[in-house]
Amino acid sequence: MKRQTLAALIASVFALAACGQSAEKAEAPAPAASGASQQAAAQEPQGELPVIDAVVTHAPDVPPPIDRDHAAKVVVKIEVLEKVMQMADGVDYKYWTFGGDVPGQFIRVREGDQVEVQFSNHPTSTVPHNIDFHAATGPGGGAAASFTAPGHTSTFSFKALQPGLYIYHCATAPVGMHIANGMYGLILVEPKGGLPKVDKEFYVVQGDFYTKGAYGERGLQPFDMEKAIKEQADYVVFNGHVGAIAGDNALKANVGETVRMFVGNGGPNLVSSFHVIGEIFDNVHVEGGDLVNKNIQTTLVPAGGAVMVDFKVDVPGSYTLVDHSIFRAFNKGALGQLVVEGPENKEIFSGKIGDTVYQPEGGAIQTVPLSASEAARVEAGPAKAASKEDQIKLGKAVYESNCLACHQANGQGVEGAFPPLAKSDYLAADTKRGIHAILRGVSGKITVNGKEYSSVMPAVALNDEQTANVLTYILNSWGNAGGQVTPAEVATERKAK
Numbered sequence: 395m396k397r398q399t400l401a402a403l404i405a406s407v408f409a410l411a412a413c414g415q416s417a418e419k420a421e422a423p424a425p426a427a428s429g430a431s432q433q434a435a436a437q438e439p440q441g442e443l444p445v446i447d448a449v450v451t452h453a454p455d456v457p458p459p460i461d462r463d464h465a466a467k468v469v470v471k472i473e474v475l476e477k478v479m480q481m482a483d484g485v486d487y488k489y490w491t492f493g494g495d496v497p498g499q500f501i502r503v504r505e506g507d508q509v510e511v512q513f514s515n516h517p518t519s520t521v522p523h524n525i526d527f528h529a530a531t532g533p534g535g536g537a538a539a540s541f542t543a544p545g546h547t548s549t550f551s552f553k554a555l556q557p558g559l560y561i562y563h564c565a566t567a568p569v570g571m572h573i574a575n576g577m578y579g580l581i582l583v584e585p586k587g588g589l590p591k592v593d594k595e596f597y598v599v600q601g602d603f604y605t606k607g608a609y610g611e612r613g614l615q616p617f618d619m620e621k622a623i624k625e626q627a628d629y630v631v632f633n634g635h636v637g638a639i640a641g642d643n644a645l646k647a648n649v650g651e652t653v654r655m656f657v658g659n660g661g662p663n664l665v666s667s668f669h670v671i672g673e674i675f676d677n678v679h680v681e682g683g684d685l686v687n688k689n690i691q692t693t694l695v696p697a698g699g700a701v702m703v704d705f706k707v708d709v710p711g712s713y714t715l716v717d718h719s720i721f722r723a724f725n726k727g728a729l730g731q732l733v734v735e736g737p738e739n740k741e742i743f744s745g746k747i748g749d750t751v752y753q754p755e756g757g758a759i760q761t762v763p764l765s766a767s768e769a770a771r772v773e774a775g776p777a778k779a780a781s782k783e784d785q786i787k788l789g790k791a792v793y794e795s796n797c798l799a800c801h802q803a804n805g806q807g808v809e810g811a812f813p814p815l816a817k818s819d820y821l822a823a824d825t826k827r828g829i830h831a832i833l834r835g836v837s838g839k840i841t842v843n844g845k846e847y848s849s850v851m852p853a854v855a856l857n858d859e860q861t862a863n864v865l866t867y868i869l870n871s872w873g874n875a876g877g878q879v880t881p882a883e884v885a886t887e888r889k890a891k
């Protein structure tokens with residue numbers, strides 16, 4: 395799915411910044427806040443602050459660091475839009491959004507700034523909305539002050555007294571429902587001295603979603619209050635959608651760069667055990683505050699909380715962002731990717747050095763078990779594809795949830811371990827081999843594109859339709875020669891088994 399990049403709203407920053415400089419010029423940039431700096435912030439002269447428009451960005455982008463050395467009145471315009479968007483392939487959901495997507499736009503201000511919020515609720519909205527800034531000190535974080543009917547704009551302001559990374563969210567009753575529909579985002583109150591410089595910054599917010607249908611059930615899915623109350627999430631995702639920061643939308647960095655992630659958790663219910671597979675966080679701003687912990691594998695992000703992590707990427711590869719409550723990652727969508735490019739460093743990481751088959755229980759090929767929802771879908775019968783194009787579309791989803799983990803996003807495989815499906819001469823020689831691979835698994839020595847593989851692929855529990863669709867998808871992807879496999883052919887092979 396498409397992600398927007400920088401949102402606009404960069405205006406008059408330089409012109410206006412110049413006139414307010416005197417107020418704080420003498421102040422030395424001090425690291426992070428303390429009671430004292432909070433006091434100082436409270437005493438900064440009011441009324442003569444330069445007025446600037448906030449620079450805001452859609453996830454996963456982050457506005458640039460603030461280079462002002464003085465406070466400003468920062469105007470933040472937020473528009474609430476209720477909007478149907480894709481939750482996952484084939485699954486739609488009516489989101490309630492700040493600024494048109496989930497999470498809402500990233501807001502970056504400086505400790506001591508006066509933040510003026512101009513909060514508009516689009517005329518097409520069905521209900522009133524408001525906003526509670528965890529960065530604000532005052533009743534409800536602004537909830538009552540910003541309560542806004544459809545077709546109205548409310549304005550209020552707060553002083554960003556304390557630096558840190560904070561969630562904002564809608565707090566209109568029923569609060570849980572507004573949050574469950576995606577109404578949350580992050581605001582960074584940068585300490586006066588700024589944050590240590592890094593090469594790349596990213597914006598990631600986890601959220602849990604509750605739908606009438608089970609995970610992956612197609613069509614427009616309504617919100618399910620009962621499941622939300624029971625905390626039985628169907629989807630747990632980063633940035634509002636399955637795959638929002640994976641595949642084509644993956645985060646990107648280069649070997650040797652330092653990466654900071656501003657990670658929030660909108661909830662409404664679940665606490666995140668945030669982890670990046672294959673990395674160790676050098677620094678963790680625990681709970682988004684001043685306390686910095688070092689050399690951390692997994693950090694907790696409470697619902698309605700946030701964390702800043704940074705780390706250096708040393709070797710190339712794909713690093714997977716997960717909620718390490720791991721069924722959420724592999725069965726509910728809480729997966730993201732940071733793709734790092736650059737030269738290898740075999741001393742830091744050798745890659746696979748050897749591979750021999752180890753099968754203490756003999757040659758029996760196990761079957762990959764089905765998830766409960768998948769089993770239910772098999773039970774319910776196959777989704778019928780009306781055309782080859784349909785098959786390719788449905789097959790893509792089957793591929794992503796059943797084959798991608800081993801054969802990789804573009805069918806390129808992993809050398810020495812998983813053979814390629816892109817331009818595989820082995821598969822091209824006889825497409826029945828694809829059917830057999832899924833029905834019975836593959837084991838023993840095979841040669842694909844001149845390279846030998848001697849490993850085991852377990853059979854994959856797919857029905858005839860899914861098998862036909864995924865193979866048709868593969869045959870028509872990644873430079874393969876085309877072709878089609880029908881459910882009837884699969885049924886024949888299944889019987890011949």
Ligand SMILES: [Cu+2]
Pocket residue numbers: 490522523524564565566572577
């Ligand atoms: Cu709301």
